[in-house]
Amino acid sequence: MLGGNGQVGWELARALAPLGELAVATRAGEGGLRVDLARPDTLARAFDAVRPRLVVNAAAYTAVDKAESEPDVAEAVNALAPGVIGELAARRGAAVVHYSTDYVFDGELDRPYREEDATAPAGVYGRTKLRGEQALLDATADALIFRTAWVYGRHGHNFLRTMLRLFRERDELRVVDDQIGSPTWSRMIAEATAQIIARLEGEPARIGELGGIYHLTAAGRTSWHGFAAAILEGSGLDCRLLPISTREYPTPARRPAWSVLDNSKLFETFGLRLPDWDLSLRQCLEEP
Ligand SMILES: NC(=O)c1ccc[n+]([C@@H]2O[C@H](COP(=O)([O-])OP(=O)(O)OC[C@H]3O[C@@H](n4cnc5c(N)ncnc54)[C@H](OP(=O)(O)O)[C@@H]3O)[C@@H](O)[C@H]2O)c1
Structure with missing residues (x-):
């Protein structure tokens, strides 16, 4: 698994452990396996050292x-x-699981995005992630790509942890209310990934039959302000939350106004449906 220190990677290291022998690579190589995705030679060396049947790439x-x-x-x-x-x-007959993003879309649609909807990334991140999807699919048929969105968790840099810190530091906070998406707990992504891999009955080659892109986010939707309000309520902290528009909070990269993904292909193929975002958030906040 690549990206062991990321939000999703950290959860994957735990969720994938019961499925077989697992080698976890990080950029710094703390666990002994070092892979810098910007240096293909380190990838080739890791493949030679581990000889994986399945590679899960959570680094990005x-x-x-x-x-x-x-x-x-x-x-x-x-x-x-x-x-x-x-x-x-x-070349080695291994399968690949990879993650991508709602940012491959421009956010202009009036219904949840399906996998086959036209992509139109608005910034460098979305453009490069989209090219990564295509490069992986061009290189091998044995690849599952899970597009997720608005990832948070108790580990790593994310909106949940930023809000919890700011609620303690400030009396008042302004949060964008006109971008809509589905906050998705990194643990749910990792557990769904592990269940899908387990369901392939230890035969990663079966990924070839089912290969392609799947949307994988929590059910339901809210705005960043709605997400912040739910975090505030669940945390028991005190802060005044004010809704603002994207125009009032300019950032170097443009964000899609509508990031809601349709997860029905995932359900139809693997029988998996992630819980509502607010239920997962409550469970996540209950973690010590
Ligand atoms: N975060 C979101 O809201 C979001 C939304 C949609 C899709 N996704 C996708 O979901 C996947 C997992 O994201 P995440 O939220 O878990 O990301 P994350 O917490 O930012 O973790 C990304 C990991 O990638 C590693 N990394 C970055 N550059 C690297 C390099 N050159 N070589 C090796 N490792 C490198 C980082 O290593 P260091 O720890 O050393 O920095 C970090 O551990 C990614 O494919 C991402 O595009 C994320």
């Missing part, structure tokens, strides 16, 4: 705003590396 360049000024790094990590992973895997 996820700094959406910084990507606007570092397009080359984002391109190497998000667009080129998935193609290299796909080629190395195809």
